[in-house]
Amino acid sequence: MSDIVAFNSVAEEAAPKAQAARVLAGPRGAKPRRALSGRNIMIYGTLIVVALYYLLPLYVMVMTSLKGMPEIRLGNIFAPPVEITFEPWVKAWASACTGLNCDGLSRGFWNSVRITVPSTIVSIAIASVNGYALANWRFKGAELFFTILIVGAFIPYQVMIYPIVIVLRELGIYGTLTGLIIVHTIFGMPILTLLFRNYFAGLPEELFKAARVDGAGFWTIYFKIMLPMSLPIFVVAMILQVTGIWNDFLFGVVFTRPEYYPMTVQLNNIVNSVQGVKEYNVNMAATILTGAVPLFVYFVSGRLFVRGIAAGAVKG
Amino acid sequence: MAGYTQGSGRPNQWLRNLNAKIASVPMILTAVVIFLGGTIWTVVYSFTNSKLLPRLSFVGLDQYERLWAAPRWLISVQNLAIYGIFSLIFSLVIGFVLAALMDQKIRFENTFRTIMLYPFALSFIVTGLVWQWLLNPEFGIQSVVRSLGWESFTFDPLYNADIVIYGILIAALWQGTGLVMCLMLAGLRGIDEDIWKAARVDGIPMWKTYIFVVIPMMRGVFITTLVIIASGIVKVYDLVVAQTSGGPGIASEVPAKYVYDYMFQAQNLGQGFAASTMMLITVAIIIVPWAYLEFGGGRKRV
Numbered sequence: 001m002s003d004i005v006a007f008n009s010v011a012e013e014a015a016p017k018a019q020a021a022r023v024l025a026g027p028r029g030a031k032p033r034r035a036l037s038g039r040n041i042m043i044y045g046t047l048i049v050v051a052l053y054y055l056l057p058l059y060v061m062v063m064t065s066l067k068g069m070p071e072i073r074l075g076n077i078f079a080p081p082v083e084i085t086f087e088p089w090v091k092a093w094a095s096a097c098t099g100l101n102c103d104g105l106s107r108g109f110w111n112s113v114r115i116t117v118p119s120t121i122v123s124i125a126i127a128s129v130n131g132y133a134l135a136n137w138r139f140k141g142a143e144l145f146f147t148i149l150i151v152g153a154f155i156p157y158q159v160m161i162y163p164i165v166i167v168l169r170e171l172g173i174y175g176t177l178t179g180l181i182i183v184h185t186i187f188g189m190p191i192l193t194l195l196f197r198n199y200f201a202g203l204p205e206e207l208f209k210a211a212r213v214d215g216a217g218f219w220t221i222y223f224k225i226m227l228p229m230s231l232p233i234f235v236v237a238m239i240l241q242v243t244g245i246w247n248d249f250l251f252g253v254v255f256t257r258p259e260y261y262p263m264t265v266q267l268n269n270i271v272n273s274v275q276g277v278k279e280y281n282v283n284m285a286a287t288i289l290t291g292a293v294p295l296f297v298y299f300v301s302g303r304l305f306v307r308g309i310a311a312g313a314v315k316g
Numbered sequence: 317m318a319g320y321t322q323g324s325g326r327p328n329q330w331l332r333n334l335n336a337k338i339a340s341v342p343m344i345l346t347a348v349v350i351f352l353g354g355t356i357w358t359v360v361y362s363f364t365n366s367k368l369l370p371r372l373s374f375v376g377l378d379q380y381e382r383l384w385a386a387p388r389w390l391i392s393v394q395n396l397a398i399y400g401i402f403s404l405i406f407s408l409v410i411g412f413v414l415a416a417l418m419d420q421k422i423r424f425e426n427t428f429r430t431i432m433l434y435p436f437a438l439s440f441i442v443t444g445l446v447w448q449w450l451l452n453p454e455f456g457i458q459s460v461v462r463s464l465g466w467e468s469f470t471f472d473p474l475y476n477a478d479i480v481i482y483g484i485l486i487a488a489l490w491q492g493t494g495l496v497m498c499l500m501l502a503g504l505r506g507i508d509e510d511i512w513k514a515a516r517v518d519g520i521p522m523w524k525t526y527i528f529v530v531i532p533m534m535r536g537v538f539i540t541t542l543v544i545i546a547s548g549i550v551k552v553y554d555l556v557v558a559q560t561s562g563g564p565g566i567a568s569e570v571p572a573k574y575v576y577d578y579m580f581q582a583q584n585l586g587q588g589f590a591a592s593t594m595m596l597i598t599v600a601i602i603i604v605p606w607a608y609l610e611f612g613g614g615r616k617r618v
Contacts, residue, residue, distance in 0.1 A: 043417055050414065051431045057446045057490065058434075064449065076460040077450070130343040137336030145340070145347045152351030154547050154603050158575040158592040162361075162370070162585065163354035186346050193343060218335035247439035249554040254580065264441045268558055271445050284449060291442040298437035299430075306429075306498055309436060 065089060065285035072280050088281035092289055096282055098269040099258055105286055107259075108266030112246055112293075114177055115262055119184035120241040124234065127189055131196025132222055136208055146193070153190035161254055168255065175257040183255050184245050192237055199233040200226060232304075239301050240308040243294040263290045355596065362589035370585055379590035389591065392569040395481045399570070400549040402485055403492070407545055408538070410489070411496025416526060418497070419504045429501075433494035440491070444558025447487035448474060474560055477567035484559055484568060488552070496541055503537030504530070539606065546602045550595055571595050 060077050065088050067081040075082075094104040101107070134142055164183060168174040173182070203226070211221045252262040261269075267290045271283045298305050365375045383389050414432065418425055435443060450456045453472035461469040473483030507530060515525040531538070553572035560568045571591060579588035 043420055043422060047414075047417055047422070047428050051428055054431050054435060054490065054494070057450060060450060061446055072455065076463055077455055077457075078460060126342045129339045133333075133336040133339045137333045139333045139336055139340075142336075142340060145344045148347040148352055149343060151603070151607070152347060152355075154599055155351065155355055156551050156572065156592065156595040156599055158551075158572055158588075159358050159596045160350055160354035161592075162579055162589070163357045164350065166370070167349075185342075186350055189343060189346050218333075218339070243437055247441075249439065249441050249557070250576075254576075264439050264554075267445070268441050271448075272558070272561060280449065280455065283445065287442050287445045291438045294437045294439070295434065298434055302430075305437070306433065309433075309495065310498060310502070 061284045061288055065092075065281055065288055067281050069279060069281060085281075088279070088285040089289070091279075092270070092282045092286035096270050096279075096286060097273070097276075098261075098266045099273070105263060105266055105270070105289055108261055108263035109289070111177070111256075111260050111266075112263040115180055115184070115252075116242055116245045119181045119188070119245050120238060122181060123185040123188035123192060123241055124237050126185060127192030127237070128196045128227075128230070128234070129222065130189070130193045131198075132200050132226055133218075134193065134197045135200035136221070136226075137218065146197075149190045150194060157187070157250060161250075165254070174255070175260070177256070177260055180251060180255045180260070180262075183251050184241075184248070187251070188241055188244070191240070195233060195237055195240075196230075199230060203229060235301075236304055236308040239297055239305050243297055243305075243309075246293050358589050359593050359596070362586065362593045364586055364589075366585040366589070368583045368585070375586075379586045380594075383587060383590045383594070388566050388569055389571075389574055391566055392571045392574045395568060396549070396552070396570050398481050399485055399488070399552065400546070402482075403488055403549060404542070404545055406485075406489055407493050407496045408541065410493045411541070412500050412531075414493070414497040415500035415504055418501055429494075429498070432497055435491040436494045438491065440554035441558045443487050443491045444484075444555045447483070447490070448559050451483055451486075475564060477564050480560060480564065480568040484552075484555055487559060488555060491555075492545070492548075496545070499537060499541050499544075500534075503534045506537075507533055539609070543602065543606050547599060550599050550602075 063080055064072065064077060066084045066086070067075070068083065068085050068087070071082060092104060093106050093109075095102055096104045098104075098108070133139075134146055164186075165174060168179040168182070171179075173179040207225060207229075208221065211225055216224065246262075247264065248262065249264045249268070252265045256262070256265075267286050270286050301308075361370050361372075362379055363374050363376060364371055365373055365378065418428060422428070451458075451472065451474045453459065453475055458469060458471040461471070473479045473486070511529060511533070512525065515529060520529075551572055552570055553576065556562060556568055556570050556573055562569045562573055571594065575588050575592045575595065577588075578584045578591065
């Protein structure tokens, strides 16, 4: 697994260099390229078809969410709306029914915010210190615990869910947001610790030694030297956690009560509720609203997202 | 010198790096209590007849016998096998082909990559619901094709018990192939450009170079991707809940859902524990040989 992180960062750095080498030294450098060669048509044709396939669901979602129900019943899902209405969006946000209450996704949205923000901060704080301790202050037995942690990342959550329910119940925080935040922190720990350990291990050792000679201790070195030097990896970890925790469904449904359900759980309840008429436009608006935060993170962070996700793919 | 360190070694051993040890307490607790302890706890209680609450009254392998006699579990396992085999094959093949296309010095590479990867940023719930809508026979793809004049066209995987798992597979591939493409692309970029030149000089056709030279060189990337996909397959849960809730009937049940339903709805904890132990074994079968290859047989790569 350490390979994933290592290889990924290597590949990220190697890519532009290899690209440059190809342009400079490649045998096709001198050959004039025809834009409309058969080969190019094949490559771009395939890629465009594939891209359309990936975009289609997003397109259909947006189109459906902007139509009224009569138009949905009559028309086809690919047709753009004749009459654009934002009614479904308002309803999805403010008044769609999820089980007992009818105040839409807004409640779930704020729950998700209240879950994601502290979970992200706490898990990154703990994991970065763990990773730092593992990389720079090796002590006996640490590697063993670390190995258990990493292997644990592969164990299906279902195996550990019930014991955690018992622990949380004993602590009196089962069903609360605090409990869920702890759970997210626990399950974020393997991959984040690995991420930070590898990053800190890659920093020049002289830096650490010089600080020690100067008399700096564990925390001083962490806050004054390691932390300021590791901003990129903190951002990667943040992306990983925000998208991962926001998208979580299983933990949300197991460890919280209905009034604390995160957005994903509420969304599923809205769409898959058996009672009443299915309002497909409201459902699709709700789906987009739930996907909006991770999509926003994805588009804003670009390349860093790729790094983070590839490093944390094991968690998903 | 040696005597000195040995003499004061005992008390020092514990106090050395005290801060690092304190900082590692959350990690140690998680590793030992939750991951190790929790797993052992579940395995132990899978041999009991716990119903509503966990009870330590052992019944041997009863829960496992009941599990493997339950049609719902058998369907779950069968579904997971079909879903697993096809999603492994398709995501590796599609992911690799896309990566190879992206590696042809194309323009707009970033745009294409962004489009292929964005589904991965979405929740399985969101993906499941979108595809539930697209595959809805009354309004979705089937109805659109029919309205174009092909009246007998049938494409309703989510409503047909025989093929429902393939409907779930379509959504899973839509979400997951982008990641595989990215991993493969990184692998391809890591391959020395001279290999391509040498192959070109020798007059080896491109596809042959890929199959006989490049893919074997990317063994590490393939194994890593395989492990990532495989451990994700065993956990598949949200997608099924969002798309079909296990229906029609019990046709799209999967092991992870079986576990959840028995633990939290049917309140038959023993069954849930036995089923989750089976999931654990499956993962162990995938992970142990990989971990051995990766960490046991000497470190070859960085």
